[in-house]
Amino acid sequence: MKLQGETPNEYKLENPPTDCVSSVKFGPNSNQFLLASSWDCSVRLYDVISNTMRLKYNHSGPVLDCCFQDAVHAWSGGLDCQVKVFDFNSSTESLAGNHDAPVRCVEFCPEVNMIITGSWDQTVKLWDPRTPCGAGTFSQPDKVYTMAVCGQKLIVGTAGRRVLVWDLRNMGYVQQRRESSLKYQTRCIRCFPNKQGYVLSSIEGRVAVEYLDPSPDVQKKKYAFKCHRIKDSSGMEYIYPVNAISFHNVYNTFATGGSDGYVNIWDGFNKKRLCQFHRYPTSISSLSFSTDGTVLAISSSFLYEQEDVKEIPPDAIYIRNVTDQETKPK
Known part of the structure; x- marks a missing residue:
């Protein structure tokens, strides 16, 4: 078993967040760019190949999740209940909208070109990145703890050990309710x-x-x-x-x-x-x-x-x- 300092195939990123790292996500089609959200209220973009922090933007509270929309846009949400979008090219951020409670999950679905956020307010919201604006709010049975995109399906895990399978093309009803x-x-x-x-x-x-x-x-x-x-x-x-x-x-x-x-x-x-x-x-x-x-x-x-x-x-x-x-x- 190799010890910590002796792993030649592994290294630490410089300029790490200064509080708990809530999420790390690699960019689409790249093993170079990594987003990291943190309880220190920041979202950071790293170039892992050169081991540098390229940029950083902040929320007014701890950030619980983040994702890439494409190579130049990041989305994030957290305890300030805000859903933010950041443009790397212009280094500008905009507020897409809000939830009524902390935003726990942020995912991008390329199949339907939507950002999806899940919150402790017991809803999932869809966002159209072209406008950035809300494209629908969908009630869940309890606080959203985790979410995953599976092609055109969305799998939501909530409190109370519930799992819901939604079809992102038709959010009119839940496809499957599971425990x-x-x-x-x-x-x-x-x-x-x-x-x-x-x-x-x-x-x-x-x-x-x-x-x-x-x-x-x-x-x-x-x-x-x-x-x-x-x-x-x-x-x-x-x-x-x-x-x-x-x-x-x-x-x-x-x-x-x-x-x-x-x-x-x-x-x-x-x-x-x-x-x-x-x-x-x-x-x-x-x-x-x-x-x-x-x-x-x-x-x-x-x-x-x-x-x-x-x-x-x-x-x-x-x-x-x-x-x-x-x-x-x-």
């Missing part, structure tokens, strides 16, 4: 690049692999597994939240990051763990594979889930060049 197959609160949902299903993680060290096709034959394939658990020398098992999931677009494998400080790579179809990286200084708060799957961004941020921690490690974003050996199904 999480995990017993505890949903933390993250991400979709398989082949669009057949999604992976859902909970606060209780478990991950579920789910399929969208409701036919009984396909539903038989779903399963869940335990991960991000550590046994100490006395045999006591510590169970950690699984905070982050990111898919490898080429191989349909995925990475999970937990509050145990570990990142694992999984082959969901063959139900196998492919590898585990070294332990990071604190909880993994977000993960993002680049589009081509050659680079993984890993944010390591203390999430205040443990008490009596004497020294909180500084927030950091690691850029790791991953190999086929780590990410390709065996």
